[in-house]
Amino acid sequence: MKSFQDQKSLILSYYDELEAASAGSVKKVISQFAAPDFKWYGVYPFNEQNGGDAVAEVFWIPFLSAWSNVQRRQDVFLAGINEIDNAVWVISMGHFMGLLDGNWLGLPASRKMTFLRYADFNCIQDGKIVKGSFFCDLIGFINQLGINPLPPQTGASFICPGPRTHDGLLFQSQDQRESKKTLDLVNRMIGDLTDLNKTENDCPPPELLAKTWHDDMIWYGPAGIGASYTIPRYQEQHQYPFRMGLKGKVFNGHICRFAEGNYAGFFGWPNLTNTPIGGFLGLPASNIAADMRVVDIYRRQGEKLSENWVLIDLPWWLKQQGVDVLGRTKNILNN
Numbered sequence: 527m528k529s530f531q532d533q534k535s536l537i538l539s540y541y542d543e544l545e546a547a548s549a550g551s552v553k554k555v556i557s558q559f560a561a562p563d564f565k566w567y568g569v570y571p572f573n574e575q576n577g578g579d580a581v582a583e584v585f586w587i588p589f590l591s592a593w594s595n596v597q598r599r600q601d602v603f604l605a606g607i608n609e610i611d612n613a614v615w616v617i618s619m620g621h622f623m624g625l626l627d628g629n630w631l632g633l634p635a636s637r638k639m640t641f642l643r644y645a646d647f648n649c650i651q652d653g654k655i656v657k658g659s660f661f662c663d664l665i666g667f668i669n670q671l672g673i674n675p676l677p678p679q680t681g682a683s684f685i686c687p688g689p690r691t692h693d694g695l696l697f698q699s700q701d702q703r704e705s706k707k708t709l710d711l712v713n714r715m716i717g718d719l720t721d722l723n724k725t726e727n728d729c730p731p732p733e734l735l736a737k738t739w740h741d742d743m744i745w746y747g748p749a750g751i752g753a754s755y756t757i758p759r760y761q762e763q764h765q766y767p768f769r770m771g772l773k774g775k776v777f778n779g780h781i782c783r784f785a786e787g788n789y790a791g792f793f794g795w796p797n798l799t800n801t802p803i804g805g806f807l808g809l810p811a812s813n814i815a816a817d818m819r820v821v822d823i824y825r826r827q828g829e830k831l832s833e834n835w836v837l838i839d840l841p842w843w844l845k846q847q848g849v850d851v852l853g854r855t856k857n858i859l860n861n
Contacts, residue, residue: 529699530605530614530786533650537605537616538697540648540655541598549590553582560655567659567781567795569819570842571631571852585660592630593640597623601688602823602835604696604791606705606784608649615782617791618646619823619835620688622662631664632856633671640670641685643748645821645837647782647793659781659793661821661837666749668855675851676840677808680763681745681752689825689833690744693788700787708826709785712792714738715831720777728769732757735765739831746835750807771806774799774815791823802847807840809849816846 540559547555556564556578566575568585575581590596600620608615622642628635642662649657668675669683688694715738722730735743735757745760746753751768754760769775776799783792796817804811819839825832841851 528607528702530616531699532653533614533616534603534605534697536650536653536655537618537648541618544586545596545598547586547590549587552586552590553579556582556586560658561651564655565657567657567793567819569661569664569839570845572660581658588630592626592628592635593622593624594627595625599623600695602694602696602789602791602825604694604700604786604789606786608782608784609709610780610783611649613649613651615647615649615784617823618644619694619791619821620644621685631852632860633668634859636671638670640667642667643686643837645791645793645823645835647791647821649782659795659821661793661819661839663748663837664841664852668851669749671859673855673859675855676750679750679752679807680767681747681754683749683752686746686753686835691825691827694825696786696789704787705785708788708790708824709783711738711826711829711831712783712785712790712824716777723775723777729761729766732761735761740827743831744833746833748836748838748840750840751838767806771802771804772800773803774801776800778817785824788826789824790826791821793819793821795819812847814847816843818843 543555560578564578566581572585575584600618602619605616622644626636626640643666644662647659648655718734739757741757743757744755747764751764754763778794778796778799780792780794797820798818799815801815802812819842821837823835844851
């Protein structure tokens, strides 16, 4: 059985050190764990960075300066061989929780408990982190300040829970046969969607999803879209608005995709390219092709997928169309 215990231990130690770090010490922490040529993919406005110092300066120092008593509350943790580059990657998904005691991203302190939903991918080579990606739900963060920068969403809004089975923290080695079964299922589901994109059918029947999803599936989408429960409500509240509101849907592939046990995850940079023609997110058409960066984390139950946690870099997708939701919100709150 292939073991990824060394890589898991490295990342867990890294997280412990980050949680204990301050804005003044976080550069040193990153330098201890990351390779000198560390490549980092961060959602807008953090963007792509090269080197640990750059990552600290653009994200960690401002974050730790504004947030106090920060906890990383993991819901899913897994490791495996990325089928794209055959390297070992580790995924962590959950929330940061802390007290928003200072201004962050130009937005005012609330002095209240605040959550930041995240997904973190790290590639390990020779005992060092060589690549990483960090996705977080910034619109969900803004919502907690009492501001909604987008029209009312189609799905439900809440602090997303972890797996129903409470078994997502895979600190121990998993059966490789189960890992393969999970990855094969995810790839089959991706294939179904890729084939669908080649058609003009934007309202596929529920039977298409039922090939790979349980009827009582749960889809935890990002703020702006929301969460949906059961195949019919998922189609009504996300799939159909998404497909009918976008044209020219192109799948660009992934940077990382793997599974361990009953869990799997992937991210792309970008995963998709599409053009808004009106309706998606309750917004009018822009007719501007825009790249969409996405994270998906899955839980398989038996022969089908049961839960799916999704983060989309919506601020970046909108920025490409001339809508800066972060800048606009900052200006409103500071005027």
